[in-house]
Amino acid sequence: MTVNVRYFALLRDQRGLESESFESNSATVGDLVAHLAQTHQFSLPPSRIRTAVNGEFADDDQVLVDGDTIVLIPPVAGG
Amino acid sequence: MTVNVRYFALLRDQRGLESESFESNSATVGDLVAHLAQTHQFSLPPSRIRTAVNGEFADDDQVLVDGDTIVLIPPVAGG
Amino acid sequence: MFKLASEPIVSTTLNQEGAGGFVTFEGKVRNQAEGRPVNRLEYEAYVELAESEGRKLVQEAIEKFSLISAEVIHRIGVLELGETAVLIQVASPHRREAFAGCEWIIDQLKVRVPIWKKEHFADGDSVWVVPSEENKV
Amino acid sequence: MFKLASEPIVSTTLNQEGAGGFVTFEGKVRNQAEGRPVNRLEYEAYVELAESEGRKLVQEAIEKFSLISAEVIHRIGVLELGETAVLIQVASPHRREAFAGCEWIIDQLKVRVPIWKKEHFADGDSVWVVPSEENKV
Numbered sequence: 054m055t056v057n058v059r060y061f062a063l064l065r066d067q068r069g070l071e072s073e074s075f076e077s078n079s080a081t082v083g084d085l086v087a088h089l090a091q092t093h094q095f096s097l098p099p100s101r102i103r104t105a106v107n108g109e110f111a112d113d114d115q116v117l118v119d120g121d122t123i124v125l126i127p128p129v130a131g132g
Numbered sequence: 133m134t135v136n137v138r139y140f141a142l143l144r145d146q147r148g149l150e151s152e153s154f155e156s157n158s159a160t161v162g163d164l165v166a167h168l169a170q171t172h173q174f175s176l177p178p179s180r181i182r183t184a185v186n187g188e189f190a191d192d193d194q195v196l197v198d199g200d201t202i203v204l205i206p207p208v209a210g211g
Numbered sequence: 212m213f214k215l216a217s218e219p220i221v222s223t224t225l226n227q228e229g230a231g232g233f234v235t236f237e238g239k240v241r242n243q244a245e246g247r248p249v250n251r252l253e254y255e256a257y258v259e260l261a262e263s264e265g266r267k268l269v270q271e272a273i274e275k276f277s278l279i280s281a282e283v284i285h286r287i288g289v290l291e292l293g294e295t296a297v298l299i300q301v302a303s304p305h306r307r308e309a310f311a312g313c314e315w316i317i318d319q320l321k322v323r324v325p326i327w328k329k330e331h332f333a334d335g336d337s338v339w340v341v342p343s344e345e346n347k348v
Numbered sequence: 349m350f351k352l353a354s355e356p357i358v359s360t361t362l363n364q365e366g367a368g369g370f371v372t373f374e375g376k377v378r379n380q381a382e383g384r385p386v387n388r389l390e391y392e393a394y395v396e397l398a399e400s401e402g403r404k405l406v407q408e409a410i411e412k413f414s415l416i417s418a419e420v421i422h423r424i425g426v427l428e429l430g431e432t433a434v435l436i437q438v439a440s441p442h443r444r445e446a447f448a449g450c451e452w453i454i455d456q457l458k459v460r461v462p463i464w465k466k467e468h469f470a471d472g473d474s475v476w477v478v479p480s481e482e483n484k485v
Contacts, residue, residue, distance in 0.1 A: 060465035061474040062392050099479075101481065105397050105462075115381060120444055130477040131422060131463030132375050132389070132434050141255050141327035142339040180344065184260050184325075203257060210254070210261075210285060210326030210341040211238050211297050211317055217412040233374040234450075236443065306373065306454060313371075314447045 054078075054119035056085065063127045064102070068093050082106060083113030085123060101128055133157075133198035135164065142206045143181070147172050161185060162192030164202060180207055212282040213258055213265030220284050220295045230279045232306035234313040240290050244340075245286040248333035254287045254296065257325040261285075268319045276312035278303045283316060283327060349419040350402030352393055357421050357432045367416045369443035371450040374471065375434040377427050381477075385470035391424045394462040398422075405456045413449035415440045422463060428474060433465075 056079075059072040068089075081086035082104050090099045103126040104111045117123075135158075138151040148169075158164035161183050169178045182205040183190045196202075240252050269281050279302045286296050291333070301313040320326075321342075331337045377389050403476045406418050416439045423433050434457070438450040457463075458479075 059394075061394050061462070061465070063478065066476070095479070101478075105394070108396055108400075109402075110397070119352040124397070126394065126462050127464065127476070128478050128481075129459065129462050130463075130479055132458040132463050138257075139327070140257055141329070145339070176341070180341075184257070187259055187263075189264075191258070203260070205257065205325050206339070207325065207341050208280065208322065208325050209328040209342055210256075210324050211321040229379060231376055231378040233372075233376060235370075235372040235374075236447070237370040237372075238443065239368055239370060241441070242366060303377070306375065306451075310373070310447060310451045314443075317443060 054117065056117060057120075057122040058089070059122065059124045061124070061126060063097070064095060064115065064125050067095050077117065079117060081113060081117060082111050082115045082123060085117060086113070089125070097127055102126065104126075133196065135196060136199075136201040137164075137168070137204045138201065138206060140203070142176070143174060143204050145197070146174050156196065158196055160192060160196060161190050161194045161202060164196060165204065168204070175191055181205065212280075213262060213269050214284045215258060215261060215265075215287050216284050216300035217286070217288045220286060220298045222227050227279045227302040230302035230304060233242070234301050234306070234309040236297070236299040236313050237295050239264060240292050240294050240296060242292050244330050244332075249292070250333050251291045251292065251329055251331045251338075252296065253329040254285070254290065255327045255329070255330065256285070256287050258287075261325050264324050265320070266315065268323060272301075272312050272316050272319075276301075276303065276308040276315065278308060278312045283320065285320070285324075288328070322335075335344050337340060350399060350406050350419075351419075351421045352395060352402075352424050354397060354423070354425045357423060358445075364416045364439040366411040369440050369446035371438050371443070371446040372433070373436040373450050373454050374432050375454070377429050377431050377433060379429050381467050381469075385428070386396070386467055387470050388429065388464075388468045389427045389433065390466040390468065390474075391422070391427065392464045392466070393422070393424050399461050399470035401461050405453065405460060409438075409449050409453050413438075413440065413452065415445060415449045416482050418449060418453060420457065422457070422461075426465070427465060442469045 056077045057074045060068045087099045105124040140146045150186045166178045173175045184203040281301045284298045303309040328340045418438045421435045440446040465477045
């Protein structure tokens, strides 16, 4: 299936791009994050990366569906 | 001895004047307040009336001196 | 800074070097008191002692909460609905101290500073507010 | 109201019918972070989710603290020293709820709303701030 991934802040810098689409065989959001963290050597452990799928916060065990847009959210620091 | 007394807010209304000077034989500030509260039928018990003598907060047992200016302070309600 | 003002209070923005957290409290005249319609308020102060006690408590707040600055302006005289009766502005390096310091100042002001409030009700009655006895320093 | 703004924030005074206590928090850009001189900050947001999560938390605050109103504006983009990064204005009938509600909003904003901060240090280095792991919801 095809997934679209968006990166913000620290993770965008470490990935070197803002978004990408690719074929994935990750079953869940958590699997995808673990895969990306390892592939791109993120400085953050997957446990510290939250996600949104199609515009809503998601849990790690959410099952991925073809065409999903997954946003990787590093620890927030507003205010 | 002569004392000068100033009244504020509720106590000024109940006394009917802002300040007065008179001869007093009250030994302490507390005695004077008790005397005034009774004489003028204040709606507040003396225990709820604070005082300042010559511009500083005073305790009930402060000894009065000829020429003192005593300010009667009803419960404050700023803010 | 502690000031009594007989003209309307205009709030300004503090900008203190090194300060990150700014907390402002404004107390305004409400249209009712315990459910009874109010037309206006009247504040009276024992000016000399209100100013010295006010300055003292501001200084205490600065030390107690490590504030960079704290400023208080309290209106006296007659205030219409919606007017600001008291403005407290506090700056500190971090937000916790700014919130705690600002709230401490208004709490202390209400029990320590010789200022009195008269409520003028819509029905023509007017009453000096006497806080219940628990509200002590 | 929750708004992201890429232009400087101008604080206005709320005046809500029936409100007596108004508490404002302003977070401004400090000239240092943990002792290290800072030249400017940069804020980035995942705009869609920051706005929906921000509106949600403002609504939660209004209900939790019985506020009459609560408004939040957060800057994004590059901010110079002394500029306001976040402005929170809360109105309630009484002051306790206004203080508690305002502080709750900034606490929640810092852990829930997808906004990130990059510190640009005086020595030319720049770093995305990653709060320590205890700072959770």
